[in-house]
Amino acid sequence: MFTGKDIERFANIETPFYYYDLTLLQQTLSACASAAAMYNYHVHYALKANFNPVVLNAIKEKGFGADCVSIGEVQRAVELGFRAGKIVFAGVGKSDREINQALDADIFCFNVESVQELGIINDLAASRGKKARVAIRINPNVDAHTHHNITTGLDENKFGVNSWDLPACVQALKDAENLEFVGIHFHIGSQITSLEVFRNLCTRVNEFAAWFEDKGFVVRVLNVGGGLGIDYHNPDAQIPDFSSYFQVFNEFLEVKSYQEVHFELGRALVGQCASLLSRVLYVKNGKKKNFVVLDAGMTELMRPALYQAYHQIENLSKAGKAAALRYDVVGPICESTDCFAKELELPETARGDLFAIRSAGAYGEVLASGYNLRERAPALYSES
Numbered sequence: 001m002f003t004g005k006d007i008e009r010f011a012n013i014e015t016p017f018y019y020y021d022l023t024l025l026q027q028t029l030s031a032c033a034s035a036a037a038m039y040n041y042h043v044h045y046a047l048k049a050n051f052n053p054v055v056l057n058a059i060k061e062k063g064f065g066a067d068c069v070s071i072g073e074v075q076r077a078v079e080l081g082f083r084a085g086k087i088v089f090a091g092v093g094k095s096d097r098e099i100n101q102a103l104d105a106d107i108f109c110f111n112v113e114s115v116q117e118l119g120i121i122n123d124l125a126a127s128r129g130k131k132a133r134v135a136i137r138i139n140p141n142v143d144a145h146t147h148h149n150i151t152t153g154l155d156e157n158k159f160g161v162n163s164w165d166l167p168a169c170v171q172a173l174k175d176a177e178n179l180e181f182v183g184i185h186f187h188i189g190s191q192i193t194s195l196e197v198f199r200n201l202c203t204r205v206n207e208f209a210a211w212f213e214d215k216g217f218v219v220r221v222l223n224v225g226g227g228l229g230i231d232y233h234n235p236d237a238q239i240p241d242f243s244s245y246f247q248v249f250n251e252f253l254e255v256k257s258y259q260e261v262h263f264e265l266g267r268a269l270v271g272q273c274a275s276l277l278s279r280v281l282y283v284k285n286g287k288k289k290n291f292v293v294l295d296a297g298m299t300e301l302m303r304p305a306l307y308q309a310y311h312q313i314e315n316l317s318k319a320g321k322a323a324a325l326r327y328d329v330v331g332p333i334c335e336s337t338d339c340f341a342k343e344l345e346l347p348e349t350a351r352g353d354l355f356a357i358r359s360a361g362a363y364g365e366v367l368a369s370g371y372n373l374r375e376r377a378p379a380l381y382s383e384s
């Protein structure tokens with residue numbers, strides 16, 4: 001929710017820019033940290049959701065670990081002071097260079113996504129005279145009931161080791177002298193809004209943990225991934241219900257005294273704390289449609305173009321005025337998918353009006369692209 005003071009502050013600032021509400025970020029982090037502490041759960045923040053240094057610093061200060069998917073993310077986490085022992089490295093395609101550099105950084109563990117990768121990490125660790133800690137990312141074939149482009153835990157997805165490959169995985173682990181098995185890892189998708197899905201995940205995690213222990217392994221870490229969704233339709237609700245989320249795991253996950261439960265949350269921690277601010281360049285009133293053309297486009301917020309994602313859009317210059325017309329709200333990029341909303345009811349809109357596209361903190365700034373040779377939009381932070 002933007003106050004009159006915020007809008008005054010934005011008056012002379014060039015658009016587009018990302019605006020971060022750092023107070024809300026702190027509140028969200030505290031809510032998550034205290035809910036997780038109830039059960040001694042460990043939360044690694046998924047850097048891919050947002051690696052803005054100011055945001056990352058706040059997350060590190062709160063004691064979260066880091067979940068990374070490239071050596072670039074590992075290095076960013078290390079530079080910003082995340083402890084190596086709290087960094088995990090996932091990803092279906094880690095290159096040899098990335099694996100070597102992560103071994104040198106002595107991160108907590110690699111989340112390994114194929115039998116072949118296990119062999120490669122073992123060889124690379126051997127040639128460095130090291131032991132690599134590994135967790136096996138298992139594809140549990142659990143439907144996340146989210147957009148198909150952000151579903152990752154079904155048999156047809158590229159991620160993780162499928163159940164039929166687990167015997168080969170066990171053999172590879174037994175043969176590998178330079179690997180230390182620490183546990184099992186799952187991530188079934190993103191923007192999951194039904195807690196039932198996590199309950200189903202728990203059932204599968206219990207089965208796979210028992211299977212590994214039956215084969216003689218000690219499963220010290222149960223990493224259940226991330227995926228908790230946020231309410232894009234109600235950005236002022238702001239803080240996701242972490243308590244209910246962790247409660248599901250507390251109730252349905254079987255955890256032994258020597259086991260740790262790890263989470264990898266991205267969107268839920270940062271999604272609501274940012275908006276994309278943009279001004280209206282042109283209004284085109286047509287016979288069939290009216291268009292509001294913004295100075296921000298899919299280059300600053302790709303989610304609507306990629307996943308037809310909904311983001312609440314507000315005309316801050318006309319706050320409090322009744323909706324008068326329907327507009328397609330589009331950006332300046334030369335792509336028809338560069339559209340933030342279709343047939344959106346808004347107050348009568350004019351050139352120069354300031355718009356806020358809400359809930360842009362996760363997979364917003366990080367997904368920015370230089371297409372059309374656009375300049376990167378800067379970030380602005382709340383003053384508190």
Ligand code: LLP
Nearest residue numbers: 046187190191226227228264265266267363
């Ligand atoms: N762990 C792994 C292995 C992941 O692949 C992801 C996200 C996460 C954790 C964090 O998931 P979260 O808690 O943020 O849902 N760009 C898409 C989302 C892609 C998610 C990719 N993986 C979007 O804008 O909706």
